[in-house]
Amino acid sequence: MNKKKKLPIAILKSLESFVNLTGEKFKIIDPKENLLHVLDIDNTSDFHFKIEKYEKKQTGYFQFLMSKKPINEKDNGIKRNWIDIKNLESQFKDWLDLLDQYESIESFFDDPIIKSNAEKFFQKFDIIDENANKETFNLEQQLFLEEYLDNSRKKLEKLKKGETEEKIIEIEILETETEEIKSALTIESKKKIMVRLSKFWGRAQKTGLQVIKEIFVNVITELTKRLLLG
Numbered sequence: 001m002n003k004k005k006k007l008p009i010a011i012l013k014s015l016e017s018f019v020n021l022t023g024e025k026f027k028i029i030d031p032k033e034n035l036l037h038v039l040d041i042d043n044t045s046d047f048h049f050k051i052e053k054y055e056k057k058q059t060g061y062f063q064f065l066m067s068k069k070p071i072n073e074k075d076n077g078i079k080r081n082w083i084d085i086k087n088l089e090s091q092f093k094d095w096l097d098l099l100d101q102y103e104s105i106e107s108f109f110d111d112p113i114i115k116s117n118a119e120k121f122f123q124k125f126d127i128i129d130e131n132a133n134k135e136t137f138n139l140e141q142q143l144f145l146e147e148y149l150d151n152s153r154k155k156l157e158k159l160k161k162g163e164t165e166e167k168i169i170e171i172e173i174l175e176t177e178t179e180e181i182k183s184a185l186t187i188e189s190k191k192k193i194m195v196r197l198s199k200f201w202g203r204a205q206k207t208g209l210q211v212i213k214e215i216f217v218n219v220i221t222e223l224t225k226r227l228l229l230g
Helices: 009-018 085-104 112-124 139-159 165-184 190-207 209-215 217-228
Strands: 026-028 036-040 048-056 062-069 079-084
Touching: 009 036, 009 062, 009 085, 036 085, 048 085, 062 085, 079 085, 112 190, 139 165, 139 209, 139 217, 165 190, 165 209, 190 209, 209 217
Parallel strands: none
Antiparallel strands: 026 036, 036 048, 048 062, 062 079
């Protein structure tokens, strides 16, 4: 039987608003055995919002078993508890507000140079398309980006030769980012991919002029033509 038809309509309706929901700070992934699975867009973070299952009370009302991290402003741990289905959206908004706060608060753990660089790159490649938050790049663009990222990784590998241990570590972080962006090409919106690429270029610029020259400056014309002009 279709998995959709194994669930009561009341449950499907309560989850419907999340089906096409998009945002810069989170990604909704295949829930698999769960009903809803949302992750922090930051791949180094384990913050999540998850609806594991539902149950029907004797009163006839439904409840969700929710798991979320962080819990609140005073606790960044995990909490699992039952909530009324009518409270799902408010619980999610509270969780999203915590992500917003983590993004906006200045701390010694942030790298202001990478952040500033990334913002400038994002402005340069700002996609005006009104559906940029909902649609992925088309197939030709995805294939182009995959090839671009593969070539960037090869160039990064060559750039490690003769470098200091500290710089090699930075280049290896960039190599990892190429793989992470590739894996997201077919499942994340244009805007989210551009956020990822902007951070990638921002880190590359800080790593060194030769690095950013190889993976951005030398291909900026082609990037602009393929991504902004289609």
